[in-house]
Structures are given as structure tokens and as C-alpha cells.
Amino acid sequence: PAGAQGPAGVGTNIIRRSIIDLADGAFTEIDTGAGVTPISVQAWFRDGDSWFDVRSPTGNNVATCGACGDGSDGVYAPTVDAVLNGGQYDFESFSIPNGVTVTVQGGSPLDVRSQKPVKIAGRLVVTPGRAGGHSGGTWRGTSGSGPGGGQGAGGRTQSGAGGGFGTRGQNGANTTGGSTYGGQLLTELLGGSGGGGSENNSRAGFTAAEGGKGGGAVRIVGPTISVTGSITALGEQGGRGNGGGGGGSGGSIWLRGESVNLNNNSLSVAGGAGGSAFTQGGLRGRPGGQGGFGRIRIDTSALTGEVSPSPERGTADRLAIVPSSKIRVYQVTQGVVRIENYAGSPRTIRVVIVGADP
Numbered sequence: 001p002a003g004a005q006g007p008a009g010v011g012t013n014i015i016r017r018s019i020i021d022l023a024d025g026a027f028t029e030i031d032t033g034a035g036v037t038p039i040s041v042q043a044w045f046r047d048g049d050s051w052f053d054v055r056s057p058t059g060n061n062v063a064t065c066g067a068c069g070d071g072s073d074g075v076y077a078p079t080v081d082a083v084l085n086g087g088q089y090d091f092e093s094f095s096i097p098n099g100v101t102v103t104v105q106g107g108s109p110l111d112v113r114s115q116k117p118v119k120i121a122g123r124l125v126v127t128p129g130r131a132g133g134h135s136g137g138t139w140r141g142t143s144g145s146g147p148g149g150g151q152g153a154g155g156r157t158q159s160g161a162g163g164g165f166g167t168r169g170q171n172g173a174n175t176t177g178g179s180t181y182g183g184q185l186l187t188e189l190l191g192g193s194g195g196g197g198s199e200n201n202s203r204a205g206f207t208a209a210e211g212g213k214g215g216g217a218v219r220i221v222g223p224t225i226s227v228t229g230s231i232t233a234l235g236e237q238g239g240r241g242n243g244g245g246g247g248g249s250g251g252s253i254w255l256r257g258e259s260v261n262l263n264n265n266s267l268s269v270a271g272g273a274g275g276s277a278f279t280q281g282g283l284r285g286r287p288g289g290q291g292g293f294g295r296i297r298i299d300t301s302a303l304t305g306e307v308s309p310s311p312e313r314g315t316a317d318r319l320a321i322v323p324s325s326k327i328r329v330y331q332v333t334q335g336v337v338r339i340e341n342y343a344g345s346p347r348t349i350r351v352v353i354v355g356a357d358p
Contacts, residue, residue, distance in 0.1 A: 015039070016353040022341040025302070030337045032353050039355050041337055043329045046348040067221055067256065069113030076114075078102060086110045086131040086216070094222065096122035096229065104131045109189035109217035117330070118222035118257065122229045126251055128236035128272070131216030132189060133251055134163070136236065137197030139208035144194025146214055148178035150246035150289060152196035153208075160196030160211045160238055160246035162274060162289035166309060170274065170289035172196060172246055177289050185312045186254055186297040189217040195238045195246025195272065195291055209241030212272035215251025215294050223330060225257035227266045227305075235272035238288035244275030250294030256314075258328055258342070260298055262305030269294030269309070301342050 162169030192214030238245030271291025
């Protein structure tokens with residue numbers, strides 16, 4: 001390829017030229033020694049006798065991702081426990097450090113897009129009944145809210161059934177668990193459904209209980225995603241009574257990154273347990289039904305780690321620098337550039353790193 005010239009505002013000072021042979025799935029890092037100096041990376045990969053531009057962007061953030069937003073909401077990196085309301089965010093970077101818990105509140109699902117790699121070493125906790133999760137049935141024996149709401153208990157011989165979503169809710173005593181919905185591959189952010197409540201019958205000395213709330217919904221998009229902490233969208237346990245309330249179903253977690261690295265079981269969309277029961281006024285208690293699992297979807301070309309239930313897999317469209325080539329070039333720390341090859345075969349890559357003019 002022709003010689004490189006730095007873009008406006010960066011300069012024309014070439015500080016490194018390299019030709020690199022990378023096996024499929026391999027990577028290398030180049031320490032330019034530039035520190036905080038703005039740099040630009042221009043890269044080409046060879047296919048046969050031709051070279052193709054990887055189209056790396058300018059500035060200190062070398063990563064590029066067509067689906068990762070515009071960064072207009074700045075950097076999200078809390079140092080203490082925090083609350084994040086649901087809604088759509090376009091962050092420049094999104095990270096939760098070890099020891100920090102971020103609790104998701106508000107009525108809307110959480111939809112995060114990050115221009116830089118996402119790193120979650122702490123805990124992201126979606127509150128049941130918030131962020132798109134549905135409410136449980138009341139102590140009047142109503143069914144849980146949502147498409148898979150568990151059936152409410154209508155008498156003293158009944159208990160609330162669990163809400164359904166990715167799997168059916170468990171039946172209660174003489175009540176039917178909620179059904180599945182949403183399809184195997186999530187196409188929209190959906191929350192879990194509530195468990196059924198049990199009815200109050202004061203003349204018979206019957207203590208009722210509310211159904212558990214359904215888990216909320218979260219989607220995170222970034223060039224890469226690392227979860228060494230946890231993301232949970234759990235259903236809530238049903239209330240305790242002579243007839244226990246049904247548990248809410250788990251919510252949904254949707255991750256989109258060219259590579260996704262998970263600690264085993266770092267994602268959870270488990271349903272809430274059925275409410276426990278006690279004997280009152282000579283009436284034998286009946287526990288509520290367990291809420292069903294929610295759904296997990298992961299769009300990526302490279303997944304490490306295991307979760308339960310097994311995630312549905314989508315495509316990584318618009319997440320790589322050049323989706324067809326699967327060559328990724330980005331800055332991992334200031335002045336250190338990482339080149340990764342997920343093309344499915346070995347690649348020869350030419351890299352020119354340009355810094356500010358001296």
C-alpha cells in the first residue's frame with residue numbers, strides 16, 4: 001500500500017512500521033512508547049496479491065465498531081456502588097471495577113453502547129420488576145403481569161404459579177405456570193413475567209402472598225466485552241403465606257461484541273423461587289411455583305466461558321473494524337496497540353502508526 005499520512009489534528013510523524021504474520025485467532029501488541037500523545041493506526045491485510053484497508057480511526061481510541069454508538073454520554077466508570085436508570089446510553093467507555101455494584105432501576109430496559117472495550121469486574125444487578133421486568137400478582141389472587149404471567153390462586157387450596165419466559169413457570173397448587181415467549185433468539189429487549197399471587201380469605205384464617213416480580217432486561221454492545229464479575233437479571237421469589245406466591249421468571253441479557261470473554265456462570269437469568277408456605281388455622285400450607293429461566297443471547301465471533309442456560313448465538317455484524325475480514329486493531333492502553341486476527345485463516349498485516357508532529 002501507499003505510504004501513510006496522519007489525519008488532521010494528529011500529525012505525519014511515523015513512529016512505527018510493521019509487517020506482521022498472524023495465525024487465525026492470534027494477536028500481537030505493539031508498545032509505541034507514545035504515552036498520552038495522540039496516535040492514529042493505519043492497517044492493511046493481504047489477500048492473495050492485493051492489500052485491503054482495515055480502516056482504523058484516529059485519536060487515542062483506536063477501536064472502531066459500527067454498532068457501538070457515538071460516545072456522547074462520556075465515560076462510565078463508577079468507583080463506589082451506584083444506581084443506573086434504564087434507557088439507552090452511548091458511552092465512550094463502560095466499566096465496573098472489582099468491588100463495585102451497579103444496580104439498574106427505572107422502568108425501561110438498560111441498553112448500553114460503548115465505543116471502547118467493555119470491562120465488568122464488579123456486579124451489574126438488574127432489579128426485579130424494573131428495567132422492563134413485570135410485576136407479580138397481588139394478595140387478591142391475581143395472575144402475574146407479562147406475556148408469561150403465572151396463574152393466581154383463587155382459593156385456600158391453591159398457591160400462585162411461577163412466571164414463564166425462556167422456560168415455563170412451575171405449576172402451583174391447582175394453578176398453571178406461565179408460558180414461554182419471545183422466541184429462542186431475542187430480537188428485542190424483553191423482561192421476565194411475574195408469578196401469580198394467592199388470595200386472602202380472612203374468614204378461614206388464610207394468609208395470602210404476592211407473586212414475585214419478573215427479571216429486567218439489559219443489552220450491552222462494545223468492540224469487546226469482558227465479564228470477570230457478574231451480570232444478573234433474576235426473577236424475584238414469591239411471597240410467603242398459607243398459599244405461597246409464584247416466583248417471577250428471569251429476565252434477559254444480550255451481549256454484542258466481536259469477542260466476549262466470560263468467567264463461567266458470570267451471567268444469570270434464573271427465576272425466583274416459589275414462596276414458602278405455613279400452616280395456619282388448621283390449613284396445610286402450599287408453596288408457590290418456581291419462576292422459569294429468562295433468556296441469554298450473545299452475538300460474537302469468539303466466545304470464551306460457559307453460562308446456564310446456554311446462550312443463543314447471534315452474528316457479530318458491524319462489531320469488527322471490517323466485518324468481512326475480522327481483523328481488529330485497537331489501543332488497549334495509551335500508546336499500546338493490539339492487532340487480532342479472527343479471519344478464519346492466517347493473515348499478513350501491515351501496520352503504520354502515526355503520532356503528533358514533533
